[in-house]
Amino acid sequence: MGERDGHLLTVAGLEALLQALTAQGRRLIGPTIRDGAILYEEIEGIADLPRGWTDEQGPGSYRLRRREDDALFGHVVGPHSWKRFLHPPRRELWRARERDGEVELRPAALPEERLALVGVRSCELAAIRIQDRVLLEGPFADPHYRAMRERIFLLAVDCGEPAATCFCTSMGGGPQAREGFDLALTEILLDGERCFFLRTGSAAGAALVAELDPPPADARAKSAAAAVVERARASMGRKMPEADIRDLLLASLDHPRWERIAERCLACTNCTLVCPTCFCSTVEDTNDLLSGETVRSQRWDSCFSAEFSYMNGRAVRAGTASRYRQWMVHKLATWHDQFGSSGCVGCGRCITWCPVGIDITEEVAAFAAGAAVPAEGD
Amino acid sequence: MAEAQTGRRRAKKPRLAVWKFTSCDGCQLTLLDLEDELLAIAEALEIAYFPEATSRPLRGRYDLSLVEGSITTPEERERILEVRRRSRHLVAIGACATAGGIQALRNFADVAEYARIVYARPDYIRTLASSTPISDHVPVDFELRGCPIAKHQLLETVAAFLHGRRPHIPTHSVCAECKLAGNACVLVGAGTPCLGPATRAGCGALCPSFGRGCYGCFGPMENPNPPSLSDRLAALGMEKETLRRFWRSFNAGAPDFRRESARHGP
Numbered sequence A: 001m002g003e004r005d006g007h008l009l010t011v012a013g014l015e016a017l018l019q020a021l022t023a024q025g026r027r028l029i030g031p032t033i034r035d036g037a038i039l040y041e042e043i044e045g046i047a048d049l050p051r052g053w054t055d056e057q058g059p060g061s062y063r064l065r066r067r068e069d070d071a072l073f074g075h076v077v078g079p080h081s082w083k084r085f086l087h088p089p090r091r092e093l094w095r096a097r098e099r100d101g102e103v104e105l106r107p108a109a110l111p112e113e114r115l116a117l118v119g120v121r122s123c124e125l126a127a128i129r130i131q132d133r134v135l136l137e138g139p140f141a142d143p144h145y146r147a148m149r150e151r152i153f154l155l156a157v158d159c160g161e162p163a164a165t166c167f168c169t170s171m172g173g174g175p176q177a178r179e180g181f182d183l184a185l186t187e188i189l190l191d192g193e194r195c196f197f198l199r200t201g202s203a204a205g206a207a208l209v210a211e212l213d214p215p216p217a218d219a220r221a222k223s224a225a226a227a228v229v230e231r232a233r234a235s236m237g238r239k240m241p242e243a244d245i246r247d248l249l250l251a252s253l254d255h256p257r258w259e260r261i262a263e264r265c266l267a268c269t270n271c272t273l274v275c276p277t278c279f280c281s282t283v284e285d286t287n288d289l290l291s292g293e294t295v296r297s298q299r300w301d302s303c304f305s306a307e308f309s310y311m312n313g314r315a316v317r318a319g320t321a322s323r324y325r326q327w328m329v330h331k332l333a334t335w336h337d338q339f340g341s342s343g344c345v346g347c348g349r350c351i352t353w354c355p356v357g358i359d360i361t362e363e364v365a366a367f368a369a370g371a372a373v374p375a376e377g378d
Numbered sequence B: 001m002a003e004a005q006t007g008r009r010r011a012k013k014p015r016l017a018v019w020k021f022t023s024c025d026g027c028q029l030t031l032l033d034l035e036d037e038l039l040a041i042a043e044a045l046e047i048a049y050f051p052e053a054t055s056r057p058l059r060g061r062y063d064l065s066l067v068e069g070s071i072t073t074p075e076e077r078e079r080i081l082e083v084r085r086r087s088r089h090l091v092a093i094g095a096c097a098t099a100g101g102i103q104a105l106r107n108f109a110d111v112a113e114y115a116r117i118v119y120a121r122p123d124y125i126r127t128l129a130s131s132t133p134i135s136d137h138v139p140v141d142f143e144l145r146g147c148p149i150a151k152h153q154l155l156e157t158v159a160a161f162l163h164g165r166r167p168h169i170p171t172h173s174v175c176a177e178c179k180l181a182g183n184a185c186v187l188v189g190a191g192t193p194c195l196g197p198a199t200r201a202g203c204g205a206l207c208p209s210f211g212r213g214c215y216g217c218f219g220p221m222e223n224p225n226p227p228s229l230s231d232r233l234a235a236l237g238m239e240k241e242t243l244r245r246f247w248r249s250f251n252a253g254a255p256d257f258r259r260e261s262a263r264h265g266p
């Protein structure tokens, strides 16, 4: 099939690929500009992509900027992640009503929609892999997640220009999509012409390539793609300290730094809700005024809310320091014990979208420095 | 079925009362605004006192009293005691009833001075020096925040009381509602001043959904950190005087907002 060597796709070829996905009955979801940010929304084709735009990111700050070229994927990740679609913010689980003294339970229908996710980054593939472990491979698989996941098509894109907040290379990843995609693109210029080096990662991807029949990539296209990824790898905006973070954090549970963070942290939940791996949700039962029909629904929750740790009449984690500690220690330390990897993929969203710009890499660095000089704290 | 759940009178519908103190009526109008559900409410409950819908006040006891408005006069201070006596459950609704409302701005000033400026005959005005929430005067079973309250929260609270369960009224920030709705953050994405990270959810992130910062209508969230948010707003260029006023509006009397406002000026 030749997928190991890759193909060359023109911009028109990419449009044809998107239309072929649509023709399969899939809804296309991809990056598009709305409300001054690049969000993941329904798109119809490449005209909806943020062509010629990029995102400038820093702690607590995000701005769109015009690029000097017309790159289609010359941006990185925004406030949305694909968990919006795989593990949606709100959904109904079941309804119950009493009929002739019997309780009648009706589970909500599982989604039948087929999505194609366009422009999935390597860190996001890693995040989906992590959510798979949590929501599919644990003792209780989530049927909704499974239904979405089984039908999904993943069109990945390698990153060319990481943001100042990116640190995927510190978390075992990198700017290049390596596994878990159906097709992957690297945006390149050949003789001044914008095109894509196309790699195939699954049978579904191979079938599409066979249908579209693009030309094979030559050595020049391949080395251009390799150069894009290399440049990106060398320009990561941030890095996580190289210490054994799991042991470091577990040894720092009583560190004074937690209280220092809590002086700034707003306990607003933004970091957890933008994180592509955070999966916590709560369930609520509501009922109709008259009929008494009960609906149980699920919605995203966060370890930064009081309700999250509410047990036996009170919130166990009353203060912000304990909530931030819960988040970071779970994400970077006990996640290893629970799910066999870190819970962080280095996408930088929690840094950008924290209103006060608390930086997970800076905080870990402070713990690492504090561990070296225990008397000082940091 | 609904009646059976409330326990006391099987045959009779539970009685709902709406009481008004110092307020603009906006919150009780939310009840009328429940167009689709109003019939169901009227069927499930006897609406026993509802100044905006019927003109004659009823006597007796009430299963659920919704209290709108703050306490600003000596008469109101007495009347709320009477309302509490007549109510099995008392729910304070809106920024006035839960924090003193916009009229709590008087708490920062000299009321006699205000009266002299505003009224032709200030000697006709009999008022207290401060505007205070219902909970300062009587025990309150539940509070619904907002200026005005949110329709769906009112409905949820009424349904919950009818069925004897705890209402699902989140106490976390507005930010969570923005993120659930898929909004791009106006503070991070545009540098727009926003009180959302310190304000309780409930409105469905109404203002940020239209590109504006949150004005704090639902008052402080649980466990807020106003000084840190002020630092951020100051870094974005907000002056001390603006900060003082930013924290001091519909929920000026809520302790967390009052304290923060006072840090930036008298």
Ligand code: SF4
Pocket: A271, A274, A275, A276, A277, A278, A331, A343, A344, A345, A346, A347, A348, A349, A350, A351, A360
């Ligand atoms: S913890 Fe932060 S950097 Fe890591 S995956 Fe989550 S949002 Fe991205």
Ligand code: SF4
Pocket: A264, A265, A266, A267, A268, A269, A270, A271, A272, A304, A353, A354, A355, A356, A357, A358
């Ligand atoms: S770390 Fe930042 S985003 Fe997360 S809860 Fe604290 S203030 Fe909000």
